[in-house]
Amino acid sequence: MSKFKLLVSLICIMIAGLAIASTGDISERIKKVGEVCIEGADCASASAATAVVVAGGASVESNFNKSCATCHNAGVAGAPKFGDVAAWAPRLEKGMDTLYSSTINGLPPAMPQKGMCFSCSDDDLRALVDYMVDAAK
Numbered sequence: 001m002s003k004f005k006l007l008v009s010l011i012c013i014m015i016a017g018l019a020i021a022s023t024g025d026i027s028e029r030i031k032k033v034g035e036v037c038i039e040g041a042d043c044a045s046a047s048a049a050t051a052v053v054v055a056g057g058a059s060v061e062s063n064f065n066k067s068c069a070t071c072h073n074a075g076v077a078g079a080p081k082f083g084d085v086a087a088w089a090p091r092l093e094k095g096m097d098t099l100y101s102s103t104i105n106g107l108p109p110a111m112p113q114k115g116m117c118f119s120c121s122d123d124d125l126r127a128l129v130d131y132m133v134d135a136a137k
């Protein structure tokens with residue numbers, strides 16, 4: 001291998017290394033966005049030890065605050081607000097199975113797949129829907 005080719009390979013490896021390193025930064029930044037606490041939300045209680053714990057260790061409330069609150073506390077892009085009985089009434093008419101599946105698969109255009117909780121299992125997501133629905137009855 002010529003010195004030039006060797007140099008080119010080395011540069012490629014360095015670029016690849018940089019790309020991997022910056023991907024790490026991005027997921028770190030995304031994580032922080034998900035943890036943002038919306039004004040008016042009771043974020044301190046989210047981490048309270050009394051929160052309901054589901055399989056996997058993460059509580060419904062902390063999953064909600066981490067992933068769903070961003071849109072559902074503020075009503076972003078027409079998201080039915082947490083605890084808003086009128087906004088949830090037409091959703092409840094669809095039946096729980098529909099709500100579970102639109103949460104797991106997403107509801108285009110604005111409700112993202114898994115509600116952005118990519119660490120949530122399907123059971124975690126069903127628990128989140130139950131939690132939101134119970135709050136809006």
Ligand code: HEC
Pocket residue numbers: 063064067068069070071072076077078079080091094098099100102103107108109110111112114115116117125128129132
């Ligand atoms: C990026 C914003 C966003 C996030 C994050 C988000 N949602 Fe939604 N969600 C929406 C919007 C917007 C709608 C209304 C969609 C529509 O009717 O077109 C919606 C609707 C829903 C519905 C009603 C679905 C139906 O069939 O009517 C449920 C249930 C729901 N979200 C649960 C969740 C859960 C659980 C999480 C967290 C794991 C979550 N959402 C996170 C934006 C979001």
